[in-house]
Amino acid sequence: MLKTFSIGGVHPHENKLSAHQPIITADVPSKAVILLGQHIGAPAKAIVSKGDVVKVGTVIAEANGFVSAAIHSSVSGKVAKVDSIIDASGYPKPAIFIDVEGDEWEESIDRSKDLVKECILTPEEIIKKITAAGIVGLGGACFPTQVKLMPPPGSKAECVIINAVECEPYLTADHQLMLEHAEEIMVGVNLIMKAVKVNKAYIGIENNKPDAIKLMTKVAADYTGISIVPLKVQYPQGGEKQLIDAVISRQVPSGALPIATGAIVQNVGTAYAIYEAVQKNKPLFERIITVTGKSVKKPSNFLARIGTPMQQLIDACGGLPEDTGKIIGGGPMMGKALVNAEVPMAKGSSGILIMNDKEAKRGAAKSCIRCAKCVGACPMGLEPYLLSTLANKGDFERMERENIMDCIECGSCQFTCPAQLPLLDYCRLGKAKVGAMIRSRQVKK
Template sequence: MLKTFSIGGVHPHENKFSAHQSIITAAVPEKAVILLGQHIGAPAKPVVAKGDVVKVGTLIAEAGGFVSAAVHSSVSGKVTKIDSIVDASGYAKPAIFIDVDGDEWEENIDRTPDLIKDCSLSSEEIVKKIASAGIVGLGGACFPTQVKLTPPPTAKAECIIINAVECEPYLTADHQLMLEHAEEIMVGVNILMKAVKVNKAFIGIENNKPDAIELMKKVASGYAGITVVPLKVQYPQGGEKQLIDAVMSRQVASGALPISVGAVVQNVGTAFAVYEAVQKNKPLFERVITITGKSVKQPSNFMARIGTPMKQLIEACGGLPEDTGKIISGGPMMGKALVNTDVPTAKGSSGILIMNIKEAKRGEAKSCIRCGKCVGACPMGLEPYLLSVLAENGDFERMEREHIMDCIECGSCQFTCPARLPLLDYCRLGKAKVGAMIRSRQAKN
């Protein structure tokens, strides 16, 4: 019997139209806009100024604190300004603007396709190299990888868990990455194991990717301690706590981190980026991004430079369909609607979903019928209908007591609600307000 997590979950239509589309190397943009805040934590601090000439892989901003990440140029050319631009969240964020001239890379980056298996670096040296490469979690949360790999002295890691679930409908970037770069991923997993000093790793893959499961099992057989775990299809299995439950049958307590049950979770794309950073001296300045939708002429998976305008990738798939109703950064469950297509891609850009008018239209919200479907669907065991009422009434103190900070914003509640209530919207609002309250309290103390 296939494993899965034990609480809640839903089954949206998969719509993996770009599955088995080979990764295409996207054209280098004429202008790149590279955000300084592409990660959870403090924004990076620029180390370049207007007029500076940079190469592909040049450090352009250093980490702004312990929980932060370095940022590198994805192009070669001249820095024209450091200014603000609207990002995928819809807010203006600081960024470095570069006019592209050619495609000259830093000399120390190994651009050959040769696989390098052996890594003689110590755990500490690996973590340092990962930090200097600006690697973050590529599953969407964008938590700086080096922080995850350095748990507090009181915590002990037992294993690495690789998130290769890709449970969001439409998205196929991780699936195709496994099919084309299984060996590099496996070396990356080995390096992550060495970094946290464990001898076990589990790679969780949902069973709607049988070809990836078969290939990854075959490749893993040549690496000690790495096990591929086929999982039952269930959303949101890509959530850290849900994946740990599915793979290890351990539950992470409210407010606790995965390390509390001995797990360090990393995305499969992150494992590939770790391989490239440690073995090839390549910073994180490009990633695989899925461009898809029911009306898109050619749904595709692109290896795209960070800072490429999303408009350019959409054009490469045949342009915006005439019946476009909404453009989503990410997948339909957790993604956010874009205000325009000039938004630059970032480290956390897993996909661009173009929804048609019929799909994009929200049904009219009606009164809650007390059916409890949202409670049954919530993978965190929360009561979304109650949380939404509290948010609507501004009772954020009660929301904190009802564990709103445990919400992973997966959208399962809203997806399953027959009254079409905007439950996720209210939960996001309440979580943001309660988070601000907590930070304010901590600052005073």
């Protein structure tokens, strides 16, 4: 029997329209807009100014705190300005604007396709290179990777879990990455194991990717301590806490960090980025992104530079369909609608989903019928109907007592609600308000 997590979950239509589409190297943009806040934590601090000349891989912003990450130029050319731009959230955010001239890379980057397996670096040296390369979690949360690889005092890693689930409908970037770069991923996993000083790693892959499971199992046979774990198809299995539960049958306590279970979780794309950073001296300035949708002429997987306008990638798939209702950054469950198609790609940009008018239209919300489907679907064991009502009434103190901060914003509740209530919207609102309350209390201390 295939493993899965123990509480809640749903099974949306998969719609993996771009599955098995080879990774296409996207054209370098004529102008790149590189956001300074591409990760959880403090935005990076720009160290370039108007007129500065940069190459591909040049550091253009340094980490601005413990939980932060460096930013590198994805293009070569001249800095036009440091200004603000509307990002995927719809708010103006600081960014570095670069006019592209040619495609000159930093000489320290190894651009060969040769596989480099051996690594004589110490764990501390590996983490130092990961930090310098600006690696963040590529599954969506964008947590600075070096922080995750350095557990707090009193915590100890026992194993590494690689998230190769890709449970979001439509998205196929991680699937195709495994099919084309399995060896590099295994080396990356080995590097993570060495960095956190463990001898066991598990790679969780949902059973709707049998070709990836077969290939990764074959390649892993040559690497000591790495096991492939086929998983039942169940959303949101890609959630960190759900994946730990599915793979090693341990639950993260409410309010605790995943390291409390002895596991350190990294996305499969992050493992590949770590391979490139440590073995090839290549910073994180490009990533694989899926562009898809039922009306898109050619759903595709691209290797695209950070800072590329979303519109450029949409054009490479045949342009914006006439029946477009929404452009979603990410997948349909956790992604958010973009205000326009000129939003620049960031490190966390896993997909661009173009929804047609019919898909994008929400049904009219009706009265709650007390069916408790949202409760059964919640993978965190919360009561979304109650949390939604509390948010609507502004009772954020009660929301905190009801553990709203445990919500992972997966949308399972809203997906399963027969009354079509905007449960996720209210939970996001309440979580943001409660989070602000908690931070305010901490500042006063």
